Amino acid sequence: MSTLSEISASDEMALFNPAFLAILLHAAISEHEKVAGRGIEVHLPFLLVPLALHQPTRMDLPSKSTAQMQKWIRENPRHISGLHKRAVSLRPFVAIAIRFASLRGVIRVEGTLLREGALKRRPRGYADQETDDARACQKAARFLGRWFGRQPDPATLLAIWGLRP
């Protein structure tokens, strides 16, 4: 498993830093638990994070988590086309983030499921420096957590999206 120290590009380092991804994970898992009543499969973050970080995909996400996933996938092939590549390139970051988050208690590990942990309270002025983009990522993460949570069969979820574990 790669460590941060192996990643030298500062852009990627900053943009996909484990703290941020941990926040996203926390947001997604939190919603997922509310809807599904249980933790998220451990492999699902590897799909969820690329979706949440990709702005064009975010723009076209349905407004309700009750929307038909496969129908949406069929109707939005362009968001699927680059998904695999993005997922692959983000994989190490996601892995580091999961480990980081679990170490810090942001998420709890229960077998193969990840459950919501705890975040520190927002420091003063945090919201002021938050960019729209960062806020949008978090909002998308929350939606995706709900959407994934409503799917009946999490095992086939990856496959539906065209990814292999």
Add this chain to the structure above:
Amino acid sequence: MQIERLVLYSHIGEMRLVEFRLGELNVITGASQTGKSSLTSIFRYCLGSSKPDVPVGAISQSVAWYALLVRIGDRSLFLARPTSVGEAEVSAALLVVEPSRLPRFEELQPNTTAAELRQYLASAIGIEENLNVPTIGQTRRALAADFVHSLYYCFQGQGEIANPEILFHRQNREWQAQAIRDTLPYFLGAQGIDELRQRQLLTERRRELRRAEQLLAQAEAEEAEGIDRAGALLLEAQEVELVEADGMDGSDPPTVQAARALLQTVVDRPIEPGDENDTIGAGFENARLELASLRERAREIATELQGLEDFSEVALGYESELNEHHTRLASIGLIPDGHQSTDCPICGTSIEPGGPNTEDHSRVLRELSAVARRLELAGRDRPRVERARAELLAERETIRVRISELNQTLSALAQTNELVSRERHRVNVQSYVRGKIAQYLGSLVHLEASELVQLRSSTEELRASVESIEASLDPALIRSRVESAIAQVNRKVTSLAQSLNLEHSEDGVRIDPNRLTVVADTESGPAYLDAGQIGSGLNWVGYHLAAYLALHDYFITRQRPVPRFILIDQPSQAFFPADRQSGANFDDLTDTDRENTKSLYRLMYDEVVRHQGALQLIALDHADFEDDWYQNCVVERWRDGEALIPPSWLVPEENHQEPGAREDTDTDSP
């Protein structure tokens, strides 16, 4: 002029004299090769020709100086020329007027030139200024007859007297025939000194007439259009404000005099100095320069501003990216600090607190602070860029204001410039009109009425004078005078020819002054000597003699300026076969021929006697008639060793010389 003596000087000072008798027939009888035929050339040389023209031989080698003693009127002249070297022309000459004795060899020094000698002889025998002007269309220069031309009538050289093709001496040489033709009128007296004077007078009168006519035309023209010209100029002067518009009374048309007087005042007024205002020009130039440089600066500013814009754009983009990084990194602020030992959900191994994960945390923190720093720096740039931009904008504004000011200044200057150049133009135009007026006034001829009448009448007089002179100089007039003179000569030619019983002489014979030959007017038409229409031998020589004697008779009677001698070379040659050169023996001739020859001599003798000393004839011949009258005429006999050159001269020094160099008949080469 007649010949008294021929004098030859040898190189060592010996003198050879040949004496002639004035006013008589002189005969030099001699064998061939005794120097007879060189006499023509020697005489001509002494009389001023440029070369001795003596063939190389005894004469040319042994003679140092050639000289003639001539008599003109009652004066003697000694004319001497040094011998030449080879073919060179000689101009040296010696002239002694009235020598008391013949100069000795040592005294022979040139004191003049051949050209001056000729001049002297011309005036000595009385050739005055004369001029033969060719008629219009001919290309010859006007020829004045001079001394050389008089000699045509004084020689009949070998090959001339018996030559039917030519009549006159040297007639067959280049240009000489034309010279003879041109100068004959003068010697006949058909054209003289008066004519020259008349010609000069005519030229003068023509010039005067031309001037008078011009003056008259101008004065008359002015009378006619006087007021027009002055009036027009006056209007012009008003137009350019040289004259007050009401300076002239519009009602009465002004007289010429009044107009001219007014114009004169214009010319007399001193000229105002022009307004030299060049400062306008300088100001103009400065403003233009400043404008140009400001515009340049404005362009620069625009470029700089654009650069700043571009930079800002990039900077903003950069900043927003940094912001993104910052925000995401700042998430670390939400991550709790404590570690929990747990299993790695991915690989299942136990995650120990510390180790690489702590590194992750601090790495993020480091990155966060680094990004924060970069943001700060970028932020610091922003105000600097802003300040620069503001400064540029302010400067641009200032420039705009200044440009606007300058444009106003320039248009104001341009207006002033316009005014100045208009003023200058006005002054120029005034100067121009003033000049025209001055020229007009200066060219006025202004004659009173009485002067005009006088001018008219004097012009008429001049015209009449010119016409009369032209009439008297009519070339046709000269031609008819020549014919008249020739007619008198011809009467004599006919009578002499008849006394020799020459062919056609009974029909009447004449000299044709254009064709330069003798022609007989026979019943069947004119018979020309040069066309072979008159028979041979006696007739040829006879007609030559008749012509020359008749001419001299006329010259003597009319006192024309021609030397009074004729040198005739071998009248008897007509009777010798053409191929007989040396050793011609007179005794080989037939009796008839001999008799004919004698009759020629008799004619010459009789003519000379008749002229009572006015004419001198010198004949050179083989003939040696025994008759007393003939023997009395013989002055030299060159036979049996006697010749022109004394035999002693042919042995130059006491010591030897190769005989082969001379032309002695008895030589043996050693």
